[in-house]
Amino acid sequence: MKSVRWIFASFxxxxxxxxxxxxxxxxxxxxxxxxxxxxxxxGGMGFGVVGWATRLMDVPTVVEEREPxxxxxxxxxxxxxxxxxxxxxxxxxxxxxxxxxxATLGAALAIPxxxxxxxxxxxxxxTKWTPGARIVDRLxxxxxxxxxxxxxIKTVFPSGFEGExxxxxxxxxxxxxxxxxxxxxxxxxxxxxxxxxxICTHAGCPVGLYRAEARQLLCPxxxxxxxxxxxxxxxxxxxxxxxxxxPMEVDEVGFLVAMGDFPEPVGPSFWNMETE
Amino acid sequence: xxxxxxxxxxxxxxxxxxxxxxxxxxxxxESNPLEVSKTATMTQVDAPVDGQRLFEASCxxxxxxxxxxxxxxxxxxxxxxxxxxxxxxTGRMPLSNSTDQAVRKDPAFGDEHIQALVxxxxxxxxxxxxxxVDLESASLVSGQVLFIENCAACHGATGAGGAVGNxxxxxxxxxxxxVEIAEAMIVGPGQMPPFDFTEAQRNDLVNFIIYxxxxxxxxGADIGGIGPVPEGFVAWLVGLGSLIVICVxxxxxxxxxxxxxxxx
Amino acid sequence: xxxxxxxRLGAAHWARKGLKKVFPDHWSFLLGEIALFSFIILLLTGxxxxxxxxxxxxxxxxxxPYQPLHGREMSAAYxxxxxxxxxxxxxxxxxxxxxxxxxxxxxxxxxxxVRVFFTGAFRKPREINWMVGVTLLVLAIGMGFxxxxxxxxxxxxxxxRIAYSAVISIPFVGPYLGFxxxxxxxxxxxIISRLFVLHVMLLPAIIIGLIVAHLAVLxxxxxxxxxxxxxxxSNVVGKAFWPQQFFKSFGLMLLxxxxxxxxxxxxxxxxxxxxxxxxxxxxxxxxxxxxYVGWLEGAIRLxxxxxxxILGVTIPSMLIPAVVIPGIGFTVMALWPFIEQRVxxxxxxxxxxxxxxxxxxxxxxxxxGILYVTLLTIAGGNDVLALTFNVPIEAMVxxxxxxxxxxxxxxxxxxxxxxxxxxxxxxxxxRRRRGVRLRRNAEGGFEEVSRD
Numbered sequence: 001m002k003s004v005r006w007i008f009a010s011f012x013x014x015x016x017x018x019x020x021x022x023x024x025x026x027x028x029x030x031x032x033x034x035x036x037x038x039x040x041x042x043g044g045m046g047f048g049v050v051g052w053a054t055r056l057m058d059v060p061t062v063v064e065e066r067e068p069x070x071x072x073x074x075x076x077x078x079x080x081x082x083x084x085x086x087x088x089x090x091x092x093x094x095x096x097x098x099x100x101x102x103a104t105l106g107a108a109l110a111i112p113x114x115x116x117x118x119x120x121x122x123x124x125x126x127t128k129w130t131p132g133a134r135i136v137d138r139l140x141x142x143x144x145x146x147x148x149x150x151x152x153i154k155t156v157f158p159s160g161f162e163g164e165x166x167x168x169x170x171x172x173x174x175x176x177x178x179x180x181x182x183x184x185x186x187x188x189x190x191x192x193x194x195x196x197x198x199i200c201t202h203a204g205c206p207v208g209l210y211r212a213e214a215r216q217l218l219c220p221x222x223x224x225x226x227x228x229x230x231x232x233x234x235x236x237x238x239x240x241x242x243x244x245x246x247p248m249e250v251d252e253v254g255f256l257v258a259m260g261d262f263p264e265p266v267g268p269s270f271w272n273m274e275t276e
Numbered sequence: 277x278x279x280x281x282x283x284x285x286x287x288x289x290x291x292x293x294x295x296x297x298x299x300x301x302x303x304x305x306e307s308n309p310l311e312v313s314k315t316a317t318m319t320q321v322d323a324p325v326d327g328q329r330l331f332e333a334s335c336x337x338x339x340x341x342x343x344x345x346x347x348x349x350x351x352x353x354x355x356x357x358x359x360x361x362x363x364x365x366t367g368r369m370p371l372s373n374s375t376d377q378a379v380r381k382d383p384a385f386g387d388e389h390i391q392a393l394v395x396x397x398x399x400x401x402x403x404x405x406x407x408x409v410d411l412e413s414a415s416l417v418s419g420q421v422l423f424i425e426n427c428a429a430c431h432g433a434t435g436a437g438g439a440v441g442n443x444x445x446x447x448x449x450x451x452x453x454x455v456e457i458a459e460a461m462i463v464g465p466g467q468m469p470p471f472d473f474t475e476a477q478r479n480d481l482v483n484f485i486i487y488x489x490x491x492x493x494x495x496g497a498d499i500g501g502i503g504p505v506p507e508g509f510v511a512w513l514v515g516l517g518s519l520i521v522i523c524v525x526x527x528x529x530x531x532x533x534x535x536x537x538x539x540x
Numbered sequence: 541x542x543x544x545x546x547x548r549l550g551a552a553h554w555a556r557k558g559l560k561k562v563f564p565d566h567w568s569f570l571l572g573e574i575a576l577f578s579f580i581i582l583l584l585t586g587x588x589x590x591x592x593x594x595x596x597x598x599x600x601x602x603x604x605p606y607q608p609l610h611g612r613e614m615s616a617a618y619x620x621x622x623x624x625x626x627x628x629x630x631x632x633x634x635x636x637x638x639x640x641x642x643x644x645x646x647x648x649x650x651x652x653x654v655r656v657f658f659t660g661a662f663r664k665p666r667e668i669n670w671m672v673g674v675t676l677l678v679l680a681i682g683m684g685f686x687x688x689x690x691x692x693x694x695x696x697x698x699x700x701r702i703a704y705s706a707v708i709s710i711p712f713v714g715p716y717l718g719f720x721x722x723x724x725x726x727x728x729x730x731i732i733s734r735l736f737v738l739h740v741m742l743l744p745a746i747i748i749g750l751i752v753a754h755l756a757v758l759x760x761x762x763x764x765x766x767x768x769x770x771x772x773x774s775n776v777v778g779k780a781f782w783p784q785q786f787f788k789s790f791g792l793m794l795l796x797x798x799x800x801x802x803x804x805x806x807x808x809x810x811x812x813x814x815x816x817x818x819x820x821x822x823x824x825x826x827x828x829x830x831x832y833v834g835w836l837e838g839a840i841r842l843x844x845x846x847x848x849x850i851l852g853v854t855i856p857s858m859l860i861p862a863v864v865i866p867g868i869g870f871t872v873m874a875l876w877p878f879i880e881q882r883v884x885x886x887x888x889x890x891x892x893x894x895x896x897x898x899x900x901x902x903x904x905x906x907x908x909g910i911l912y913v914t915l916l917t918i919a920g921g922n923d924v925l926a927l928t929f930n931v932p933i934e935a936m937v938x939x940x941x942x943x944x945x946x947x948x949x950x951x952x953x954x955x956x957x958x959x960x961x962x963x964x965x966x967x968x969x970x971r972r973r974r975g976v977r978l979r980r981n982a983e984g985g986f987e988e989v990s991r992d
Binding site: 053223 | 560561562629630632633636637665698701702704705706708709710711712714715716718719720721722723724725726727760761762770773774775776777778779780783784785787788790791792793794795797798799801802803804805806819820821822823824825826827837840841842843844845846847852853854855856857858861889891922923933934937
């Protein structure tokens with residue numbers, strides 16, 4: 001009996017835990033205490049029940065015969081006869097029609113699912129950037145090239161669309177002589193400020209991690225790395241497309257403005273996107 | 277509460293390594309170069325400390341005699357007192373091997389010597405001074421917004437630090453002083469970009485980062501505070517592990533001897 | 541009482557048969573039960589959470605006790621999770637138990653499947669139950685992912701975004717499908733309530749249905765057993781369901797609850813308040829899914845920057861790791877019993893389990909598969925490991941890219957050799973030792989007596 005005293009104790013522990021939980025619920029609010037008390041309540045009873053079953057239940061080992069799963073041939077052929085009886089199989093044409101009607105009915109029942117979302121249209125190809133759109137930070141403050149420290153990075157939006165997911169852009173300022181942008185983009189970097197879509201071309205995460213010394217943008221989700229100086233071409237990781245660059249200039253009052261939308265779709269690739 | 281103290285629940289090598297990493301006990305801490313400590317002792321007798329002499333002895337090998345920079349180290353023109361103060365107080369400089377990433381270690385110089393060096397580097401050009409930090413009226417809410425927007429991508433939402441590609445690591449933020457944090461934002465040391473926060477924004481950020489350290493953890497041990505990876509380890513090792521032990525216990529019968537049957 | 545029921549249902553006959561049902565004894569047969577009991581705990585805690593959660597993306601202003609978010613605009617969904625965690629008494633412990641139970645639920649399903657695979661318990665006549673099991677695993681992962689996404693914090697939003705990108709990467713239909721599933725271009729307001737319906741109604745209903753089917757088929761086909769004295773293909777040797785087996789299982793259920801309660805109380809999981817509300821232009825690092833999606837995350841991270849355009853159709857670099865590889869993987873898994881039948885030409889019914897060593901080829905393939913998934917999972921956490929062990933991410937990615945093709949093959953080969961050697965030597969490493977029996981021999985020395 002001595003060896004099984006713990007089984008009796010377990011049930012007491014459980015009761016203490018449960019009562020403790022009731023009391024504690026009324027007076028305290030620490031999740032740790034609640035967890036411990038619930039653990040005791042459940043665990044005490046659990047050990048008690050298991051101990052009872054494995055230490056105190058002297059039940060015999062039994063042998064059960066395994067009847068074959070498959071039915072007898074006679075039963076099987078009766079069954080087949082039942083399923084394929086004349087009343088069902090005689091009218092082949094009706095069977096086919098019923099099958100056809102089921103298929104069309106399925107299509108009819110599935111079609112309302114198309115209401116779940118709009119057709120993509122051009123929305124994957126376009127953002128809110130327009131020619132002349134002011135470049136503003138999240139709070140709507142317009143930005144001059146001087147507002148971005150050298151080697152600094154800032155998340156910006158088109159004025160009036162602060163926080164807009166598909167238009168999020170980063171502006172990075174680099175010594176102009178280090179820039180080696182693709183042809184035709186020489187004018188897109190006023191005072192060494194370059195702007196790129198912040199949406200990763202791989203899986204769409206915000207490319208928020210800028211390594212200033214290496215002048216590389218890195219996506220924290222899958223470590224796609226983009227070389228800012230060459231126009232954010234991918235240099236490591238799964239992303240295959242460069243981050244689209246926003247054509248940008250300084251307007252007559254000295255603020256950064258967009259010259260137009262991104263030349264390529266932003267974000268992850270899809271099958272029919274238009275690239276240069 | 278220290279990270280080590282909070283991580284007591286976490287079984288497994290990862291946890292141990294994480295704890296070491298976060299509490300700053302990383303193996304990357306190298307002993308200071310010999311010549312530096314020699315210089316430090318040498319100049320200790322002189323008072324007041326001569327920043328220029330100290331600079332020539334300890335910094336000029338890489339940064340040049342007038343801080344103009346060499347192929348081993350960048351120019352210090354216009355970096356300002358904020359930068360020198362940050363690098364020296366966090367022990368990042370002097371660096372024994374100029375290709376290593378500078379990491380936090382015990383500062384190589386005493387207070388007085390750092391002050392002298394900082395003053396001297398400040399004369400190299402028109403750089404930012406050491407910022408004032410005033411948390412009196414700093415906002416936690418604004419700090420949180422700024423932190424998630426600007427800092428979390430590298431340092432993590434809880435300031436635990438993170439790997440930022442190649443061998444670079446964004447350090448955990450649990451050990452830096454208030455002024456050091458503010459300096460880092462202005463200076464952008466190493467791979468970190470500089471930020472042009474207003475003084476109020478900077479104070480809010482410092483306030484939030486300090487708050488993160490002693491934030492109450494109502495959920496219990498935070499196992500590193502870096503999300504699902506340690507959670508997965510705990511689920512397998514502690515969760516399923518303990519339940520498998522229980523299964524083996526349930527499968528054992530001391531009373532009814534069924535030895536012949538479980539001889540599988 | 542029993543008589544009252546019997547008069548109305550005639551229950552005595554079949555109930556007695558049920559209570560007498562024989563359960564062979566082995567600890568590994570209980571792994572599936574852990575999954576079942578975790579699921580019961582998920583239902584109980586989940587119901588409680590549902591009473592407080594608001595599946596609503598409408599913006600509200602937070603005015604609860606968590607200081608750093610005070611006065612912030614956030615979705616009603618996120619606000620309700622904060623309130624549940626900070627203001628509802630016992631809310632946080634319930635939420636944490638629920639999350640831990642989810643992690644352990646999928647872990648125990650995997651452990652159960654590994655047991656079934658290596659012992660050949662999927663062979664005829666149990667192919668149906670194997671396929672039901674694979675489906676349950678997929679649904680459990682789906683359950684986990686939808687649940688992970690409900691709090692609408694920054695981390696879960698990042699996960700959803702990657703899922704959206706995976707959907708739109710599918711050629712021809714991707715963009716349309718993505719817009720249908722999410723209700724427009726990501727991020728959309730409607731997705732939270734859609735995920736909620738999936739998470740609390742559709743998926744649990746299907747899972748409950750399949751669990752019932754899984755158990756019904758098991759009941760009908762009777763248990764498998766390991767070979768041993770008195771055990772044959774034609775019988776089942778063990779203990780009756782009532783009372784001992786019932787008590788054991790009931791105890792295991794309570795202990796599963798106890799382990800999860802302790803975890804839920806003592807170890808923080810998914811501290812949603814630290815991430816802040818979802819913001820499409822912010823991200824925190826490290827960003828990881830829960831462990832059971834880690835292999836998928838790893839595949840996405842490791843896949844090279846390969847994005848060809850063939851005949852005007854671009855194949856996004858998400859497509860192969862996020863859609864094709866999981867599709868093939870789960871299909872091969874589900875069809876494994878038939879694949880094995882075709883190769884071995886063994887179409888007989890089996891009720892005695894294999895020892896892994898007796899099927900070296902299968903064991904080698906299983907080990908290769910486990911290593912493959914493990915390596916992918918490691919890749920899914922590569923930034924955390926890079927920080928922890930101070931290795932460059934780039935080096936680790938290249939090691940894993942190559943290792944993915946090499947290590948499973950080596951591991952499989954070693955497994956094969958170990959199996960064949962153990963067959964020859966007859967070693968019993970897994971067998972419980974209870975000392976040796978010695979006998980004095982004629983010369984006065986001792987010799988070991990075999991226990992069989």
